[in-house]
Amino acid sequence: QRLRALFQYKPQNIDELMINAGDLIYVDPTQQSDVSEGWVIGTSHRTGCRGFLPENYTEKAHEADTWVKHREYVFETASRSFIKTEKESNVKLNGEAHNLSTSRSVTNVLPLQNAALRRGVLVMHHGERVDQVFGKSWLQQCLTADGKYYRADLNFPSSLPRQKDSMKQFECDPPLSCCGIFQSRLIGEALLDQEVTVSYVYSSPALRCVQTAQHILQGLKLNQKVRIRVEPGLFDWTKWEASRAIPNFMTVAELVEASYNIDTSYRANFPLSSLVPSESYEDYVSRSSAVIKQITTACPSKAPLAPFFAFPGVPGVILIVGHGSSLASLTRVLAGLPSRDSRDFAQVVQKIPSLGMCFCEEQKEENKWQMVNPPVKTLTHGANAAFNWRNTILED
Amino acid sequence: QRLRALFQYKPQNIDELMINAGDLIYVDPTQQSDVSEGWVIGTSHRTGCRGFLPENYTEKAHEADTWVKHREYVFETASRSFIKTEKESNVKLNGEAHNLSTSRSVTNVLPLQNAALRRGVLVMHHGERVDQVFGKSWLQQCLTADGKYYRADLNFPSSLPRQKDSMKQFECDPPLSCCGIFQSRLIGEALLDQEVTVSYVYSSPALRCVQTAQHILQGLKLNQKVRIRVEPGLFDWTKWEASRAIPNFMTVAELVEASYNIDTSYRANFPLSSLVPSESYEDYVSRSSAVIKQITTACPSKAPLAPFFAFPGVPGVILIVGHGSSLASLTRVLAGLPSRDSRDFAQVVQKIPSLGMCFCEEQKEENKWQMVNPPVKTLTHGANAAFNWRNTILED
Numbered sequence: 183q184r185l186r187a188l189f190q191y192k193p194q195n196i197d198e199l200m201i202n203a204g205d206l207i208y209v210d211p212t213q214q215s216d217v218s219e220g221w222v223i224g225t226s227h228r229t230g231c232r233g234f235l236p237e238n239y240t241e242k243a244h245e246a247d248t249w250v251k252h253r254e255y256v257f258e259t260a261s262r263s264f265i266k267t268e269k270e271s272n273v274k275l276n277g278e279a280h281n282l283s284t285s286r287s288v289t290n291v292l293p294l295q296n297a298a299l300r301r302g303v304l305v306m307h308h309g310e311r312v313d314q315v316f317g318k319s320w321l322q323q324c325l326t327a328d329g330k331y332y333r334a335d336l337n338f339p340s341s342l343p344r345q346k347d348s349m350k351q352f353e354c355d356p357p358l359s360c361c362g363i364f365q366s367r368l369i370g371e372a373l374l375d376q377e378v379t380v381s382y383v384y385s386s387p388a389l390r391c392v393q394t395a396q397h398i399l400q401g402l403k404l405n406q407k408v409r410i411r412v413e414p415g416l417f418d419w420t421k422w423e424a425s426r427a428i429p430n431f432m433t434v435a436e437l438v439e440a441s442y443n444i445d446t447s448y449r450a451n452f453p454l455s456s457l458v459p460s461e462s463y464e465d466y467v468s469r470s471s472a473v474i475k476q477i478t479t480a481c482p483s484k485a486p487l488a489p490f491f492a493f494p495g496v497p498g499v500i501l502i503v504g505h506g507s508s509l510a511s512l513t514r515v516l517a518g519l520p521s522r523d524s525r526d527f528a529q530v531v532q533k534i535p536s537l538g539m540c541f542c543e544e545q546k547e548e549n550k551w552q553m554v555n556p557p558v559k560t561l562t563h564g565a566n567a568a569f570n571w572r573n574t575i576l577e578d
Numbered sequence: 579q580r581l582r583a584l585f586q587y588k589p590q591n592i593d594e595l596m597i598n599a600g601d602l603i604y605v606d607p608t609q610q611s612d613v614s615e616g617w618v619i620g621t622s623h624r625t626g627c628r629g630f631l632p633e634n635y636t637e638k639a640h641e642a643d644t645w646v647k648h649r650e651y652v653f654e655t656a657s658r659s660f661i662k663t664e665k666e667s668n669v670k671l672n673g674e675a676h677n678l679s680t681s682r683s684v685t686n687v688l689p690l691q692n693a694a695l696r697r698g699v700l701v702m703h704h705g706e707r708v709d710q711v712f713g714k715s716w717l718q719q720c721l722t723a724d725g726k727y728y729r730a731d732l733n734f735p736s737s738l739p740r741q742k743d744s745m746k747q748f749e750c751d752p753p754l755s756c757c758g759i760f761q762s763r764l765i766g767e768a769l770l771d772q773e774v775t776v777s778y779v780y781s782s783p784a785l786r787c788v789q790t791a792q793h794i795l796q797g798l799k800l801n802q803k804v805r806i807r808v809e810p811g812l813f814d815w816t817k818w819e820a821s822r823a824i825p826n827f828m829t830v831a832e833l834v835e836a837s838y839n840i841d842t843s844y845r846a847n848f849p850l851s852s853l854v855p856s857e858s859y860e861d862y863v864s865r866s867s868a869v870i871k872q873i874t875t876a877c878p879s880k881a882p883l884a885p886f887f888a889f890p891g892v893p894g895v896i897l898i899v900g901h902g903s904s905l906a907s908l909t910r911v912l913a914g915l916p917s918r919d920s921r922d923f924a925q926v927v928q929k930i931p932s933l934g935m936c937f938c939e940e941q942k943e944e945n946k947w948q949m950v951n952p953p954v955k956t957l958t959h960g961a962n963a964a965f966n967w968r969n970t971i972l973e974d
Contacts, residue, residue: 204722326600361959538965563757565961569934
């Protein structure tokens with residue numbers, strides 16, 4: 183077993199191992215019998231030294247990491263060179279200056295054989311929603327006296343999509359904040375950077391999820407190629423988000439009208455009418471379990487070589503944009519793990535940040551899935567408070 | 579005096595006024611004598627009703643707001659039509675879908691006469707810096723065993739600028755995080771949206787400030803037109819940020835090499851060599867006072883009609899990107915207010931968020947400045963925590 187150090191660790195005892203972030207550490211499973219909880223005995227690839235190290239300072243290393251240092255071989259396929267061309271004309275969101283020293287560390291190299299042969303399911307939490315920052319009254323803060331939308335803070339979106347009913351429907355189906363758009367775009371760019379092949383995209387019908395999927399696809403430069411399948415069966419546990427009534431979501435026609443890249447030919451497994459307010463936990467678990475099985479069945483491991491598929495012949499990744507609950511309810515069942523009880527479930531879901539993600543990889547045996555590290559890193563940032571210059575700077 | 583309601587307020591007493599966000603309220607200063615602290619008596623333009631309202635639910639309304647409802651007249655000048663052309667080809671950072679209902683509320687209309695006649699000084703706090711999120715050891719978290727930069731979290735920049743010395747110099751002069759880049763770009767776009775004419779840009783020599791200025795200019799689509807003047811006199815109180823030694827800032831040549839738009843002909847008022855570690859508060863106050871006077875003197879109210887100025891003949895806004903301390907130390911002296919004592923100063927500076935800003939407008943009498951509402955709204959967003967899928971989702 184090989185680990186990669188995430189952080190530096192300086193030994194505090196003579197029998198401990200010095201590690202730097204990025205170090206590879208070899209761990210012999212047969213030698214771990216006398217080791218206390220949270221520690222492992224390992225040998226550093228860099229120094230050749232051996233000693234105890236804290237396991238939570240490390241992650242499981244990709245198999246590829248142990249050999250790409252010596253020789254790097256790229257499997258050139260049609261789909262890969264296609265992505266390359268796209269990337270060269272890519273203007274990054276963060277718009278950084280051009281003459282930067284680009285240090286491509288070994289960790290950026292994906293195990294390409296795996297990427298080419300195995301299917302993956304990437305389940306993601308949507309980005310920051312406006313009511314998360316501005317509270318339930320966010321829409322009131324943004325309406326002028328004559329009922330027009332007005333951007334009361336720069337983190338509100340510059341406008342709201344047009345829809346048939348009153349603006350009030352967004353109260354139960356809030357959009358992403360600008361920060362949520364930034365988060366989604368950044369994740370899409372990181373997936374592109376890691377050359378992750380996203381072949382299918384599914385989204386909960388909640389506007390924030392469709393928007394997250396759209397901005398991830400834009401970051402991936404796939405927004406013209408892969409269309410979003412809106413699946414009501416992916417909506418949150420209705421006891422939380424729809425205790426009295428299912429929100430009046432934007433229809434597929436309205437989403438298309440608002441320039442979202444929706445797969446209009448997709449037939450949902452769970453039509454909207456099948457969602458019931460305040461469903462029981464058991465109903466939610468069985469809906470989630472059914473929908474993930476239907477999705478993995480509908481996205482075969484070898485897609486037909488047809489021109490309307492973005493990446494013919496490459497199984498690639500199925501991206502599912504849902505809610506915090508989706509990470510707990512979709513991935514464990516796929517990996518063959520039992521579902522949690524409803525109290526644990528609620529506690530787990532609270533901890534899931536914006537764009538938090540879980541990744542399941544199909545094993546050699548078809549329809550056997552295992553949870554592994556997602557193809558991109560975490561996204562961690564701070565909060566920003568509103569600033570009142572008058573109270574803070576002007577007044578004494 | 580006219581106020582604009584920022585939030586809805588529902589009366590809790592018979593003598594209070596119902597207000598909605600966006601409402602205009604007329605306040606007669608002669609009628610406020612019997613009003614308790616924090617309240618005003620006003621008349622709602624929308625309802626015609628009169629009553630008490632909480633003052634902190636409102637902001638001072640632009641003079642223009644009271645008449646643009648009836649008739650809108652745009653002063654067409656060379657510089658304005660120039661901006662318009664730029665804007666039409668503008669692809670927004672947040673990349674929103676095209677067919678959105680664009681509701682241009684009255685608050686978007688600037689009092690253009692003012693913009694055309696008066697100078698403004700906009701002092702801004704830089705964006706989120708990496709060490710603010712990841713702590714002092716941020717660089718250690720990002721270095722591989724062989725000393726190469728590696729993006730350990732997606733909020734770290736994708737690469738660091740090249741500079742002459744070791745990467746270690748960034749420990750004392752940290753760059754923006756990706757979130758900081760997002761914040762800066764958003765503010766630049768909002769300034770463009772409000773058609774604010776930025777004629778001069780000054781920055782502290784700290785990398786995070788130069789980067790913030792660069793991304794604001796990109797958001798403004800001015801990065802090819804207005805160059806950044808790096809002024810060491812704008813650096814933070816050295817007692818806080820340079821207690822032992824002045825950081826080894828990137829040189830102007832290095833910044834240019836890294837594609838930052840630097841005004842290489844600019845001669846600093848305070849050369850780097852004049853900064854001393856751990857200066858006294860009095861020295862900091864007098865440095866700040868000198869530098870803001872030198873800047874406003876160097877940017878005349880009527881710039882010469884020469885082709886190398888972006889906006890000939892339009893005084894416009896002087897943008898100063900500095901530190902939290904800059905907002906407190908530069909604007910009060912410009913507005914003729916006494917400086918705070920050092921303890922109050924420290925407390926005030928702590929409250930200033932990323933991209934917090936203060937705006938001073940020149941009065942009819944030249945070199946008389948008054949603090950007024952900045953031309954764009956605040957930016958408020960939440961934090962995002964790192965996510966450990968293994969502990970949260972996989973393990974029981």
